Amino acid sequence: MSDSNSFSLAVRDDQVAILTMDIVGESMNVLKASFASEIEQLLQKITNDSKIKGVVFISGKADSFIAGADISMLDSCKSADEAEKIAQMGQQMFDRLSQMRVPVVAAIHGPCLGGGLELAMACHARIATDSPKTVLGLPEVQLGLLPGSGGTQRLPKLVGVQKALDMILTGKQLRAAQAKKAGLVDDVVPQSILLEAAVKKVLAGKPPVVVKKQSVLNKLLEQTSPGRKLVFSQALKQTLAKTQGNYPAALKIIRVIQTGVEQGYNQGLAAEAKAFGQLCMTPESAALRSIFFATTQMKKETGAGAVIPQKIHKAAVLGGGLMGGGIANVTATKAGLPVRIKDISEKGISAALKYTYDQLNKKVKKRFLRKTDMQKQLLRITGTTDFSGFHDVDIVVEAVFEDLALKQQMVADIEQHCPEHTIFASNTSSLPIHQIAEKAARPEQVIGLHYFSPVDKMPLVEVIAHEKTSAQTIATTVAFARKQGKTPIVVKDAAGFYVNRILALYMNEAANILLAGESIEKIDKALVKFGFPVGPITLLDEVGIDVGAKISPILSAELGERFTAPAAFEKLLADGRKGKKTEKGFYQYGKSVKKGKKLVDESVYNVLGVTVAPALNADEIASRCTAQMLNEAVRCLDEGIIASARDGDIGAIFGIGFPPFLGGPFRYIDSLGVNNLIATLRQLENRFGSRFTPCPRLLKMAEQGERFYPN
Numbered sequence: 287m288s289d290s291n292s293f294s295l296a297v298r299d300d301q302v303a304i305l306t307m308d309i310v311g312e313s314m315n316v317l318k319a320s321f322a323s324e325i326e327q328l329l330q331k332i333t334n335d336s337k338i339k340g341v342v343f344i345s346g347k348a349d350s351f352i353a354g355a356d357i358s359m360l361d362s363c364k365s366a367d368e369a370e371k372i373a374q375m376g377q378q379m380f381d382r383l384s385q386m387r388v389p390v391v392a393a394i395h396g397p398c399l400g401g402g403l404e405l406a407m408a409c410h411a412r413i414a415t416d417s418p419k420t421v422l423g424l425p426e427v428q429l430g431l432l433p434g435s436g437g438t439q440r441l442p443k444l445v446g447v448q449k450a451l452d453m454i455l456t457g458k459q460l461r462a463a464q465a466k467k468a469g470l471v472d473d474v475v476p477q478s479i480l481l482e483a484a485v486k487k488v489l490a491g492k493p494p495v496v497v498k499k500q501s502v503l504n505k506l507l508e509q510t511s512p513g514r515k516l517v518f519s520q521a522l523k524q525t526l527a528k529t530q531g532n533y534p535a536a537l538k539i540i541r542v543i544q545t546g547v548e549q550g551y552n553q554g555l556a557a558e559a560k561a562f563g564q565l566c567m568t569p570e571s572a573a574l575r576s577i578f579f580a581t582t583q584m585k586k587e588t589g590a591g592a593v594i595p596q597k598i599h600k601a602a603v604l605g606g607g608l609m610g611g612g613i614a615n616v617t618a619t620k621a622g623l624p625v626r627i628k629d630i631s632e633k634g635i636s637a638a639l640k641y642t643y644d645q646l647n648k649k650v651k652k653r654f655l656r657k658t659d660m661q662k663q664l665l666r667i668t669g670t671t672d673f674s675g676f677h678d679v680d681i682v683v684e685a686v687f688e689d690l691a692l693k694q695q696m697v698a699d700i701e702q703h704c705p706e707h708t709i710f711a712s713n714t715s716s717l718p719i720h721q722i723a724e725k726a727a728r729p730e731q732v733i734g735l736h737y738f739s740p741v742d743k744m745p746l747v748e749v750i751a752h753e754k755t756s757a758q759t760i761a762t763t764v765a766f767a768r769k770q771g772k773t774p775i776v777v778k779d780a781a782g783f784y785v786n787r788i789l790a791l792y793m794n795e796a797a798n799i800l801l802a803g804e805s806i807e808k809i810d811k812a813l814v815k816f817g818f819p820v821g822p823i824t825l826l827d828e829v830g831i832d833v834g835a836k837i838s839p840i841l842s843a844e845l846g847e848r849f850t851a852p853a854a855f856e857k858l859l860a861d862g863r864k865g866k867k868t869e870k871g872f873y874q875y876g877k878s879v880k881k882g883k884k885l886v887d888e889s890v891y892n893v894l895g896v897t898v899a900p901a902l903n904a905d906e907i908a909s910r911c912t913a914q915m916l917n918e919a920v921r922c923l924d925e926g927i928i929a930s931a932r933d934g935d936i937g938a939i940f941g942i943g944f945p946p947f948l949g950g951p952f953r954y955i956d957s958l959g960v961n962n963l964i965a966t967l968r969q970l971e972n973r974f975g976s977r978f979t980p981c982p983r984l985l986k987m988a989e990q991g992e993r994f995y996p997n
């Protein structure tokens with residue numbers, strides 16, 4: 287037996303060596319440059335012992351394999367050369383592993399990501415557990431990087447070029463069954479027999495390199511020169527369309543994989559390490575890394591200091607509509623809790639149940655979920671049209687119409703039918719929580735829990751405490767949302783909270799630009815090019831023009847004139863245009879519209895009384911809309927609506943899709959420079975008036991030379 291801080295080597299009676307990685311004092315195994323010599327020594331020791339028949343590489347952590355290279359180590363690199371050397375070190379270490387005389391088998395349970403998967407791919411075989419905790423992937427692109435230790439070269443060999451491109455460009459993670467199907471792992475076994483299965487694999491000898499069977503079409507595409515050209519040019523085209531050129535890592539990924547495929551492994555590795563070093567130094571990667579650090583930090587926060595959250599055993603949702611159905615879905619499938627849906631009709635309940643059924647069924651088809659697990663998850667959701675089954679729920683989330691009297695009635699109903707400790711969480715997007723709690727017998731248990739649509743996809747929730755909400759209620763609601771897989775930010779109880787408030791001004795500005803004569807396509811394209819997932823006019827159609835019209839007067843009454851939506855928008859509602867849900871809005875909908883084709887409904891210009899007369903370029907459009915958003919975000923920080931710039935950044939990225947490569951509104955202001963933002967706002971203020979007046983906090987920061995984050 288030989289030990290270091292992070293690795294231990296034990297040789298069994300059957301002469302199989304078990305190499306265990308377990309970094310002392312860390313909750314998860316990550317790869318550090320300092321491990322290279324330790325691993326080299328251990329591999330040498332194994333090589334020197336001719337009796338050893340093979341090696342199982344396994345993690346000593348209960349629920350994780352290796353989460354990749356240490357991101358903090360990468361973050362502290364001072365130059366591209368330094369980062370390139372780290373990548374080269376990893377490449378050499380994994381080459382050494384793959385060249386071992388004896389078979390080396392990776393026994394994988396839990397996350398096996400980034401450098402962790404690169405290590406596993408360098409082994410001669412991989413066995414993974416069938417646990418849902420086991421996921422395999424190369425998520426480096428989400429950090430603005432590419433896999434730097436051979437991943438871009440080994441993955442295409444195992445799963446084919448097209449699948450590798452897809453996995454590395456998206457960073458998607460595969461469950462064990464999917465990984466087996468893709469050719470990434472050799473066997474999938476229950477966790478209880480993982481080690482024994484791996485030992486058996488070792489004793490069976492080095493497996494021959496199996497080339498994954500390919501269809502005739504894929505053979506043509508991947509094994510002929512013209513076919514490969516087509517694959518790479520298509521990947522490039524799709525990537526450019528998707529990233530708008532905002533993510534340098536994506537382009538480098540394609541180039542580096544192509545280099546390996548066309549010029550061989552060693553050239554591929556060299557290109558990989560070089561690109562890794564360069565990407566590590568980009569502002570895009572720094573911004574994306576900051577999101578990782580922020581979200582990991584936030585996972586530890588209760589939202590209410592040292593308070594211990596109450597345990598939730600059962601939840602309920604009021605309203606089986608799109609939001610209610612989505613909330614029940616994440617409660618059952620992500621939080622793993624029984625959830626009762628109450629709706630006024632059986633139809634509403636069936637629709638909500640069908641929603642989850644359809645979502646889960648898709649996952650089963652993709653082998654992401656086993657059918658038995660799907661059934662288990664479905665059984666957690668039950669429905670009722672009265673309050674039966676509410677006697678033991680710990681939290682109720684209300685997702686009914688935006689009607690104050692109705693919501694107050696719901697509070698009274700819940701206080702009557704549920705235990706004393708039950709929390710009432712409202713998914714309102716516009717009504718003040720203190721008003722919903724006004725008639726409550728236990729206002730300290732009333733809170734806002736604002737989800738974004740579609741609930742199962744959007745990662746953010748706003749947790750809104752009114753003045754009387756107790757710390758216990760806040761902490762329990764935050765913990766509940768986190769169990770649902772959400773990233774919660776705690777915000778103050780004021781109109782629009784944070785996300786809708788900054789979004790409203792941005793949307794209003796897009797509307798102003800449209801009314802001044804810019805075309806709908808141009809406005810949407812400008813903001814997509816800036817980095818938003820969809821343009822503001824498309825978003826308005828998605829959210830509902832009527833919803834926007836309902837929120838706008840509330841915001842302008844509470845927060846001021848700048849929130850008043852352009853009056854011409856009334857004409858849209860008068861014309862029956864509510865957006866996508868009514869198949870009538872800014873764009874064309876309905877069966878006659880080809881799937882994937884988005885065409886403006888040109889008649890909308892007439893309704894609005896607009897003659898298209900282009901005067902602005904894409905940058906000017908984006909700058910005007912985002913200037914409003916940035917200014918308002920700072921105002922929210924100043925007013926304590928959000929607790930920190932970090933929360934404001936995560937809220938905007940996860941709630942609206944603010945471009946992640948910019949790191950959020952506050953990081954973006956830091957990179958623009960406060961003075962430059964003020965100059966832009968002043969210019970726009972001169973032309974368009976006070977809606978662009980820089981907020982006092984910005985002016986003060988400029989005076990004192992402050993930033994939101996340390997430089």
Ligand SMILES: C[C@H](O)CC(=O)SCCNC(=O)CCNC(=O)[C@H](O)C(C)(C)COP(=O)(O)OP(=O)(O)OC[C@H]1O[C@@H](n2cnc3c(N)ncnc32)[C@H](O)[C@@H]1OP(=O)(O)O
Pocket residue numbers: 313314316353354355356357358373376397399400401402404425426429431432433434435437582585
């Ligand atoms: C050369 C290579 O190609 C380059 C790379 O490998 S880059 C790294 C690629 N890997 C990744 O991006 C994975 C990042 N990690 C994750 O996504 C998630 O942590 C996870 C899915 C592995 C686990 O999630 P979860 O169970 O919620 O645990 P989470 O709270 O995030 O992490 C637990 C701890 O591990 C740390 N951690 C996880 N992955 C890490 C990493 N790659 N580097 C540094 N720390 C990491 C977290 O900071 C946290 O530390 P703490 O307990 O001291 O705060």
